[in-house]
Amino acid sequence: MTQKILVLPGDGIGPEITAQASRILAACQARGLDVEVEEGLLGGAAYDAHGEPLPVETLEKAQAARAILLGAVGGPEWDRLEDLTKRPEKGLLGVRKQLGLFGNLRPAITYPQLAAASSLKPELVAGLDIMIVRELTGGIYFGQPRGIEERNGERVGFNTYVYSESEIERIGRVAFEMARKRDKRLCSVDKANVLEATILWREVMERLAPEYPDVELSHMYVDNAAMQLVRAPKQFDVVVTGNMFGDILSDAAAMLTGSIGMLPSASLNESGQGMYEPCHGSAPDIAGQGIANPLATILSVAMMLRYSLDAPVLAERIEGAVGKVLDEGLRTADIAAEDTRTVSTAEMGDAVLAAFEAL
Numbered sequence: 001m002t003q004k005i006l007v008l009p010g011d012g013i014g015p016e017i018t019a020q021a022s023r024i025l026a027a028c029q030a031r032g033l034d035v036e037v038e039e040g041l042l043g044g045a046a047y048d049a050h051g052e053p054l055p056v057e058t059l060e061k062a063q064a065a066r067a068i069l070l071g072a073v074g075g076p077e078w079d080r081l082e083d084l085t086k087r088p089e090k091g092l093l094g095v096r097k098q099l100g101l102f103g104n105l106r107p108a109i110t111y112p113q114l115a116a117a118s119s120l121k122p123e124l125v126a127g128l129d130i131m132i133v134r135e136l137t138g139g140i141y142f143g144q145p146r147g148i149e150e151r152n153g154e155r156v157g158f159n160t161y162v163y164s165e166s167e168i169e170r171i172g173r174v175a176f177e178m179a180r181k182r183d184k185r186l187c188s189v190d191k192a193n194v195l196e197a198t199i200l201w202r203e204v205m206e207r208l209a210p211e212y213p214d215v216e217l218s219h220m221y222v223d224n225a226a227m228q229l230v231r232a233p234k235q236f237d238v239v240v241t242g243n244m245f246g247d248i249l250s251d252a253a254a255m256l257t258g259s260i261g262m263l264p265s266a267s268l269n270e271s272g273q274g275m276y277e278p279c280h281g282s283a284p285d286i287a288g289q290g291i292a293n294p295l296a297t298i299l300s301v302a303m304m305l306r307y308s309l310d311a312p313v314l315a316e317r318i319e320g321a322v323g324k325v326l327d328e329g330l331r332t333a334d335i336a337a338e339d340t341r342t343v344s345t346a347e348m349g350d351a352v353l354a355a356f357e358a359l
Ligand code: IPM
Pocket: 074, 089, 092, 093, 247, 279
C-alpha cells in the first residue's frame, strides 16, 4: 500500500535542508519505496500565510501521513509575537501532541571522520554512540496550570512539571527495548533529590527493570548527567529522561559529535507513525545563504525509513552514502577542517545523492 509522507520545510534554513533530503527521498522512490510525498506549512511560514503556526489543513495532512519530515521552525521575526500560542514553536509542539508522538529518539553518533571537529578531545568522543530517549508530549512543556498572572501586585510566571505513571511507563518501555537492541545499558536521568515528579519517574523505571533482566538500569541526577556528558560521554549507551531534561541534554550530546548539524531525530507514537527532524533549529543567522548542513535532515530520512516505513536496507544505503561523502573530505562550513573541501548545502546534497546511487 502506498504510504503518505508529509514534508514540512518550516522556517529559516528549513526549506534549504528539506529540499536536499527530498531529493534523497525521491531517489528511494525510484528504487521502489512506495510513498506519495506532499508538502505543508508549519511554524512561522504557516503563521504568515494563515495566521496560525499549525493550520487545520496541515494538522489533517499530518494525521493522514505515515511519516512527516520536518525542517525546522522559528526565527526572530516571530519572537516578538506576544501571543505565545501563535509562535512557530507552538506549531511544532502541536503536531507532537496531537499525533501523540511521545517517544523521541536522538542518537548522538560521532562519525570517525569528524572526531576532530568535536569541542572535546578526539579520544573522548571517537566511537561515541549514545541514544537519548526523550519523553516528548508531557512534563513541564505541557503541564497545567501554566501562565503569567498578577499576584500581590507583581507578575508571576508559572509552569507545572507533571508526569503520570502511565506516561513514564510507556517511555520507559521504549528505552528498555532500545537498550535491549544495543549495549543493554540504560541510564535514567532525573532530579529525584528535589522534584516529586521525578521521584515517581525513578520508581516507575525501577518497577519496569525486572521485566528487562538483560538490561542494566542505572539512575543519574540531571546536573551530574550534564557534567558526565562532557567529562566521559562514552560511559552512556541509552539515556532516558523527561521532556525538558531531554531537550537540554540532547543539545549537549549533539555537540560532542562535532556539529549539531549532523544529528537526526525520530518522534514516534504507539503505531509507528512518526515525525523526523534534524535536532538543530532554524538557524536564521545563516538562512538563505545555501551553506547549511543538510546531513541531519538526510539522516532523518534514514531514520524514517527504518522506524516508520520498514525499509532498513534503504536506510543503510543513505547512512553509507553520508559516510562515503565524509570520507571523500566534503564538508559544509559547520564541520569544515583544514584538509577538507567546504561545499554548499546543494553540493552536499549532490554528493550524497551520487554516493547513494553508486553504492
Ligand atoms: C527541540 C527544540 C524544540 C523543543 C523547540 C523548538 C520547541 O528545541 O526539538 O529540541 O524544545 O522541543
